[in-house]
Amino acid sequence: MSPARRGATKRPRTSDPYDGPRRRTAQTGTPAASRGAGVRPWAPPAPVVRAADVDLSVDLAPGRSGGLKLRNPILVASGTFGYGTEYAAVVDVQRLGAICCKGTTLRARFGNEPPRVTETPAGMLNSIGLQNAGVDAVIEKYAAQWATWQVPVIVNVAGESIEDYVEVVRRLDGVPGVAGIELNISCPNVGRGGLQFAVDREAAGAVTAAVRGATDLPLMVKLSPNVADVRAIAKAIEDAGADAISAINTLSGMAIDRVRRRPLLGNTYGGLSGPAIKPVALRIVYEVAQTVRVPIVAVGGVSGLDDVLDFLLAGASAVQVGTALFADPALPVRLIDELAAWCAGQGLASFRDLEGRALPAGRDRPSVKGAEYRP
Secondary structure (H helix, E strand, C coil), rough: CCHHHHHHCCCCCCCEEEEEECCCCCCCCCEEEECCCCCCCCCCCHHHHHHHCCCCCCCCCCCCCCEEEEECEECCCCCCCCCCCCCCCCCCHHCCCCEEEEECCCCCCCCCCCCCCCCCEEEECCCCCCCEHEEEEEEHHHHHHCCCCCCCCCEECCCHHHHHHHHHHHHCCCCCCCCEEEEEECEEEHHHEEEECCCCCCHHHHHHHHHCCCCCEEEECCCCCCCCCCCHHHHHHHHCCEEEEEEEECCEEEEEEEECCCECCCCCCCEEEEEEHHHHHHHHHHHCCCCCCCCEEECCCCHHHHHHHHHHHHHEEEEEEEEHHCCCHHHHHHHHHHHHHHHHCCCCCHHHHHCCCCCCCCCCCCCCCCCCCCC
């Protein structure tokens, strides 16, 4: 049967693919076609940005003479990349934004009793105990090679007293190849009965101020998540002279050996890292970004580009890749390329256009009034 016999009406053909049947809008009930529906609105073409042209540079010490300028915001975290030399044969370390080397103390440390590492769901527990050869040995063995690299090396410093921290930093000050300091303040303060510097606002501010007075090197201080409210501690660190803040260190945890019916780790407790802690790290970065003005370097569960983007949107200026390195040493370099390509695809000339875009309007407005959302 022909269309005419069925009563069908043949619509005239049109070259406009947006020319469709008249319809009514849900809100007004007026014919949509009469309001311009079906006509593509004119807009200027989006700017074309090539991945190679995206500006990935960032300064982690903008208030300090010379700053701490990185070619990109992808760093590797302390304790997961050794001193950089261990990965040089398998990764182009020169492409990294910066290397945070293994924790360094005043004197050599042999570390904790084994077992020291165990896998957990979506992460791992480690209880290395800051095993290292001491600051003098680190300078003698690695600094000269660092000085020949393009990638900045930030030395992670740990100690049991303010005097320890200050003396380590004094020995590092002025050493060619040392681009900056990252203070690991999640260490027991022997002068305060083993209380961690990182969980007490006054102690955190005191050790930061003392180290600030001992060096002109860019200074980044690493926050512990094992506190009730990290914002007051972050503010004390900023006020004491830190150029940047890294967040976060590992969460305290443990595992059980069911066969021997005892804690699995030789030190009983260990630090939880990996994708499992990303939501905690993201929350802390989001809160601290509304509290301080210094750059924040996010660390905790970065294993893909989505994690990098989340941290940047929450207020971070850069990220550190840690636990994921053990499974994929090439990940940091790949993230550099992926971030540039993503920004180009979004028409962004710089990744810094993303920084803090998820924060509430008004950077001084805290995200919470208190601790009411905490369990």
